[in-house]
Amino acid sequence: MKLPFTSVEYRRRLANTKARMEKAGIDVLFASDPANMNYLTGYDGWSFYVHQMVIVAQDEPEPLWVGRPMDANGARVTTWLDHGNIYEYPDHFVQSTKHHPMDLVADIANERRWARKRIGVEMDAYYFTGACIDRLRKKLPRVRFKDATGLVNWVRIVKSRRELQYITEAARIAEKVMRTGIDHVRPGLRQCDAAAEIWRTGVRGTREFGGDYPSLPPMLPTGAGISAPHLTWTDEKFRKGQGTVLELAGVRLHYHCPMARTVFLGTPPKKMVESAKVVVEGLETALAAMKPGATAHEVEAAWRAVISRHGIVKESRIGYSTGLNYPPDWGEHTISLRPGDRTVLETNMVLHCIPAIAMDDWAIELSECVRVTRRGGIPFCKFPRRLFVKR
Amino acid sequence: MKLPFTSVEYRRRLANTKARMEKAGIDVLFASDPANMNYLTGYDGWSFYVHQMVIVAQDEPEPLWVGRPMDANGARVTTWLDHGNIYEYPDHFVQSTKHHPMDLVADIANERRWARKRIGVEMDAYYFTGACIDRLRKKLPRVRFKDATGLVNWVRIVKSRRELQYITEAARIAEKVMRTGIDHVRPGLRQCDAAAEIWRTGVRGTREFGGDYPSLPPMLPTGAGISAPHLTWTDEKFRKGQGTVLELAGVRLHYHCPMARTVFLGTPPKKMVESAKVVVEGLETALAAMKPGATAHEVEAAWRAVISRHGIVKESRIGYSTGLNYPPDWGEHTISLRPGDRTVLETNMVLHCIPAIAMDDWAIELSECVRVTRRGGIPFCKFPRRLFVKR
Numbered sequence: 055m056k057l058p059f060t061s062v063e064y065r066r067r068l069a070n071t072k073a074r075m076e077k078a079g080i081d082v083l084f085a086s087d088p089a090n091m092n093y094l095t096g097y098d099g100w101s102f103y104v105h106q107m108v109i110v111a112q113d114e115p116e117p118l119w120v121g122r123p124m125d126a127n128g129a130r131v132t133t134w135l136d137h138g139n140i141y142e143y144p145d146h147f148v149q150s151t152k153h154h155p156m157d158l159v160a161d162i163a164n165e166r167r168w169a170r171k172r173i174g175v176e177m178d179a180y181y182f183t184g185a186c187i188d189r190l191r192k193k194l195p196r197v198r199f200k201d202a203t204g205l206v207n208w209v210r211i212v213k214s215r216r217e218l219q220y221i222t223e224a225a226r227i228a229e230k231v232m233r234t235g236i237d238h239v240r241p242g243l244r245q246c247d248a249a250a251e252i253w254r255t256g257v258r259g260t261r262e263f264g265g266d267y268p269s270l271p272p273m274l275p276t277g278a279g280i281s282a283p284h285l286t287w288t289d290e291k292f293r294k295g296q297g298t299v300l301e302l303a304g305v306r307l308h309y310h311c312p313m314a315r316t317v318f319l320g321t322p323p324k325k326m327v328e329s330a331k332v333v334v335e336g337l338e339t340a341l342a343a344m345k346p347g348a349t350a351h352e353v354e355a356a357w358r359a360v361i362s363r364h365g366i367v368k369e370s371r372i373g374y375s376t377g378l379n380y381p382p383d384w385g386e387h388t389i390s391l392r393p394g395d396r397t398v399l400e401t402n403m404v405l406h407c408i409p410a411i412a413m414d415d416w417a418i419e420l421s422e423c424v425r426v427t428r429r430g431g432i433p434f435c436k437f438p439r440r441l442f443v444k445r
Numbered sequence: 446m447k448l449p450f451t452s453v454e455y456r457r458r459l460a461n462t463k464a465r466m467e468k469a470g471i472d473v474l475f476a477s478d479p480a481n482m483n484y485l486t487g488y489d490g491w492s493f494y495v496h497q498m499v500i501v502a503q504d505e506p507e508p509l510w511v512g513r514p515m516d517a518n519g520a521r522v523t524t525w526l527d528h529g530n531i532y533e534y535p536d537h538f539v540q541s542t543k544h545h546p547m548d549l550v551a552d553i554a555n556e557r558r559w560a561r562k563r564i565g566v567e568m569d570a571y572y573f574t575g576a577c578i579d580r581l582r583k584k585l586p587r588v589r590f591k592d593a594t595g596l597v598n599w600v601r602i603v604k605s606r607r608e609l610q611y612i613t614e615a616a617r618i619a620e621k622v623m624r625t626g627i628d629h630v631r632p633g634l635r636q637c638d639a640a641a642e643i644w645r646t647g648v649r650g651t652r653e654f655g656g657d658y659p660s661l662p663p664m665l666p667t668g669a670g671i672s673a674p675h676l677t678w679t680d681e682k683f684r685k686g687q688g689t690v691l692e693l694a695g696v697r698l699h700y701h702c703p704m705a706r707t708v709f710l711g712t713p714p715k716k717m718v719e720s721a722k723v724v725v726e727g728l729e730t731a732l733a734a735m736k737p738g739a740t741a742h743e744v745e746a747a748w749r750a751v752i753s754r755h756g757i758v759k760e761s762r763i764g765y766s767t768g769l770n771y772p773p774d775w776g777e778h779t780i781s782l783r784p785g786d787r788t789v790l791e792t793n794m795v796l797h798c799i800p801a802i803a804m805d806d807w808a809i810e811l812s813e814c815v816r817v818t819r820r821g822g823i824p825f826c827k828f829p830r831r832l833f834v835k836r
Contacts, residue, residue: 055670098676098677099673099675099676099677100661100662100664100675100677100773101675102773103571103661103773103774103776124672124673124674124675125673125675127672127673128670128673128675128676130673131669131670131673131676132676145762146783146785148762148781149776149778149781151595154569175575177574177575177576177579178545178574178575178576178577179574180494180571180572180574181571181773182574182575183568183569183570183571183573183574183575184566184568184569184573184574184575184577184578185568185569185592185594186569186575187575187578187579188568188578201576203576204542244655245655246648246649246650246655246656246657247649247655249648250644250645250646250647250648250649250656251645253641253644253645253648254641254642254644254645255641256641257637257640257641257644257678258637258638258641259637259680263680264635264636264637264638264678264679264680265637265641266637266677267662267677270491270494271491271658273491278522279446279519279522281515281518282490282515282516282518282519282521282522283515284490284491284492284515284516284519285489285490285519285522285523286489286490286491286657286658287648287655288655289650289654289655371536371539381772381773382491382493382494382572382772382773383494385494385540387540390539390540392537394537
């Protein structure tokens, strides 16, 4: 199987991770975030429903992979690792009340004499459960565990040329996906039927390259549910007089290009039409501010200045870093475009800027996924920036 | 919004959970497994990418819901709870390095004077991270935390009439999904295109009721990748001379009916054809053994007796309990059909029996999702049980 990146690129990622570990005073890193596992080794598979781990040690030339036997087969196919670095725990460890996969991780640590090392664990990463840390502490009583949540995520933050290429391909898919979504929000069609067409378009991709599963399903909150953005589709039909927010993505080899647009069936409230213009103005102002050297805080402030001029106040963040990911989230959990985030933007960071204005019975969401450049944030997609009204 | 179950049914679930808590010596339960949250309150939303929780206390008449403000809107729409029992943490707690959503959970515990109670937490549930338990321990130093992993899962194990109805509806979708899958595994078609059609069919559902997103994506390991069952699709084309395992599901309101079948393009190896017959025989023998009073261990032994008569040895489990679920798994994490699992089967448990025989370059997988009855396991689906050969 051909890996999506050269081994040179994987080794560079490893070196960058080790440098960051060094700075954080970490000798060995246990990474269980599936995106971090993929980033470091290439490992790909829907196997994060059982415990698995990539281990990076300062004195090891390669990461180690730890997982279930049937997934070790996948690791041998999808990673650049020497097969001697792929470790399997017995299948009866899976969902056992007696054994735990972390027992094997502890055994590996003991064998390699890491008992007194400083070991970093991703304390708040998905799939690294309370039981994982308790088991590790019990089995490795002398180890000093340090919280390394986000360590590899921060290594991922500036994208390589090849990564940008995949996000660009994802953007071609995202445009098709959004077009499909807007076409299928129409009176009398069931929400599930629109969602079905959106999934299909995203997974097919283009003639040149296929699509992948997104880390969040198509979100299409509509009507009264519009202020609860994480409800998914129902069997209800779209109706005249209702707005629908489409929050979708194109995905290529787990690299995401998200996009949000809003559709209204019938004649939208005047206030909604005006707000759409404010959102577009605010979004474009925020994008213009996304230059290397600016902070995340300043980008949000640029947006906030526009909306407050229109008498609008908004409290949640207006964007975040994105790229490689697995369910349940395509956000990278690093930069948040919100007050107080002092991260300094750099060229080739990728951000999803998704401002919204929500009232009780309608909402406007309109986003762009952009690359940070000296000319500001350059969108990956070419898609009209407006409220889509279907009368 | 109409809830999928009556409030009588939700209250019965709550009473059963409290009874099990009592037995386990637990005064208060913190449940963060999305399926458990849904089961107890009706809460539905793709919001498990941020921390959230349902709290059940022996001395409270209703559960409490804790989450992000925008998801609290969803909770007000999708749960049977009094809105006074819905708690929001500030949006800036999301992915913060300073604040943590468990701070609010701890505040609620302190307000309600649970400081010396025995509190159960789902230590090994997805999304209950190491940081969650550490934060709770820090903020509630006098609490005795007990591991309540699986407690609500075990309450879920016998299905109600309405639950069985939803799984029956999911079965109608599963049949369509599998038919679509088999039709689209054909030489020259890209794997991603087949996956796209499978997704579409599953989400559309039937004319009478829509489908939902499955907790695992369509799995279609093919060719050399067939021994790595959790790889997902690629852009590669299906080719003559290759087998493909389809592991799919129909889903209705988050209730799953999974199904696996195997397709071969061209003339299959003789050994594979023979193995398919063994798998069918073994599966049917296992189903016949699934009567109330039998143990999970005995069901597996019935399968094992058949295959060992044919000189075959297989090590991983051949099935598990299923039903309501959210990504990343549709398994319920209770019963495993494997040696040593002494769970006694009861009427109206639902099991996915998925035996397989795998060699280096091919595999046969063939499954049924069944209801336990006095006549043995009765499949929800009507679908031919054989190796599908397309010449």
